[in-house]
Amino acid sequence: MGFQEREVISVLQQIFATADSRLKVGIGDDAAVVATQSQSIITSDMAVEDVHFKLEWSSPFDIGRKITAANVADILSMGGKCDFLTASVALTGDETLQWIENLARGMKHEADLAGALVVGGDIARGPKIVISMTAVGNSSSPILRSGAKVGDGLYLSSLTGWSAAGFELLTREISINSATAEKALSEFSAPTLDYTIDFSGATAMADVSDSVLVQAEQIADASGVQISIDQKAIVQASEFAELSALADELKVDILQWILAGGEDHALLATGVNLPGIRIGSVIAGSGISGLERKMTPVSWSHF
Ligand SMILES: Nc1ncnc2c1ncn2[C@@H]1O[C@H](COP(=O)(O)OP(=O)(O)O)[C@@H](O)[C@H]1O
Ligand SMILES: Cc1ncc(C[n+]2csc(CCOP(=O)(O)OP(=O)(O)O)c2C)c(N)n1
Numbered sequence: 288m289g290f291q292e293r294e295v296i297s298v299l300q301q302i303f304a305t306a307d308s309r310l311k312v313g314i315g316d317d318a319a320v321v322a323t324q325s326q327s328i329i330t331s332d333m334a335v336e337d338v339h340f341k342l343e344w345s346s347p348f349d350i351g352r353k354i355t356a357a358n359v360a361d362i363l364s365m366g367g368k369c370d371f372l373t374a375s376v377a378l379t380g381d382e383t384l385q386w387i388e389n390l391a392r393g394m395k396h397e398a399d400l401a402g403a404l405v406v407g408g409d410i411a412r413g414p415k416i417v418i419s420m421t422a423v424g425n426s427s428s429p430i431l432r433s434g435a436k437v438g439d440g441l442y443l444s445s446l447t448g449w450s451a452a453g454f455e456l457l458t459r460e461i462s463i464n465s466a467t468a469e470k471a472l473s474e475f476s477a478p479t480l481d482y483t484i485d486f487s488g489a490t491a492m493a494d495v496s497d498s499v500l501v502q503a504e505q506i507a508d509a510s511g512v513q514i515s516i517d518q519k520a521i522v523q524a525s526e527f528a529e530l531s532a533l534a535d536e537l538k539v540d541i542l543q544w545i546l547a548g549g550e551d552h553a554l555l556a557t558g559v560n561l562p563g564i565r566i567g568s569v570i571a572g573s574g575i576s577g578l579e580r581k582m583t584p585v586s587w588s589h590f
C-alpha cells in the first residue's frame with residue numbers, strides 16, 4: 288500500500304480548499320456545513336471499475352471528471368445549478384497517492400466548470416474502485432420529465448454518439464490517428480457538458496446517460512405523449528458529417544451511436560423554439576415513433 292488514509296485526506300483537503308462563502312465547514316470534520324437555497328435538488332451516481340471505466344482506458348483525471356459530470360448533468364437536467372458535491376471512494380490499496388490526487392483533480396476540474404464545491408466524502412477499501420458522488424443543487428422551478436406537451440419540439444443540447452464511438456474504438460481495440468477519433472475517445476473518457484445552453488424554457492428535460500431513445504421514452508411515458516424522432520433533422524446537425532465519417536470507417540450504423548449510445552450526458556429537452564439541435568416532435572399518443580429502421584437501444588440496466 289503506497290499511502291495512508293490521513294495522507295489522502297490531507298491531499299484532498301488541499302485540492303478542494305476554497306474560500307467560497309457557500310461553504311461554512313469543509314473537509315476535516317464529521318460533516319460539511321453549507322449554505323443551501325430554499326429548495327434543493329439532490330442526486331447520486333456511481334462509477335464502478337470495469338462497469339463504468341477501465342484503468343487501462345482512462346486516466347484518473349478523466350475518471351474524476353466523468354463521475355462528476357454524470358452527477359452534475361442530473362442537476363442540469365432538472366434545470367438546476369450544482370452547488371455542492373461529496374465523493375465516496377472505495378480504493379483497492381494498489382493505487383498510488385498520485386493516482387488518487389489526479390482523480391480528485393479531475394473532480395475539482397469539472398466541479399469548477401459547474402461552479403460547484405466538493406465539500407466531503409468517504410474512503411474505504413474495496414475489491415475494485417467504486418466512486419459514488421452526491422450532488423446538491425438548486426432551482427426555484429425544476430424541469431421534470433413529465434412536462435412535455437403536444438406541439439413541442441424535441442431538442443438535444445449537442446450531438447450525441449461521441450461517447451459510444453469512443454467506447455467502440457476501445458472495445459474493438461481500433462487505433463485511428465485522427466482528430467475525430469481523439470474527440471470520440473476523449474468524450475468517452477470524460478464528456479463535455481453543455482453548460483452554456485439555455486434550456487430554461489424547456490417543458491421537460493433529461494440528460495442522456497443511457498441513450499436518446501431510452502431518455503425520450505422516459506419523457507414520453509412520464510408526460511403521457513408520443514415522441515416522434517426526425518432522422519432527417521439529425522443528419523443536418525453540424526457535427527453529423529464528422530461523426531459519420533468515423534462510423535463509416537468502423538462500418539457501424541451512426542444512428543446506433545447517436546440514438547442508442549449512452550454517456551454523452553447531453554441534455555434532451557422538449558419545448559418551443561429551444562436552442563440546440565431539433566431532432567423530433569411531441570405528438571399525441573405514447574412511446575417513440577419516426578424511426579426508419581429498428582434500433583436496438585443498448586440497455587444499461589445493470590441486472
Ligand atoms: N439505490 C437507490 N435508492 C434510492 N433511489 C434510487 C436508487 N437508485 C436509483 N434511485 C432513483 O431512481 C431514479 C432513476 O435512477 P437512474 O436510472 O440512476 O437515473 P439517472 O439516469 O438520472 O441517474 C432516480 O430518481 C434515482 O434517485
Ligand atoms: C468498462 C465500461 N464498459 C461499458 C461502459 C458503457 N456504459 C457503462 S454504464 C453506461 C450507461 C450509464 O450508466 P448508469 O449507471 O446506468 O448511469 P445513470 O443512468 O445512473 O446515470 C454505459 C453506456 C463503460 N463506460 N465502461
Ligand SMILES: [Mg+2]
Nearest residue numbers: 331332333496
Ligand atoms: Mg443514476
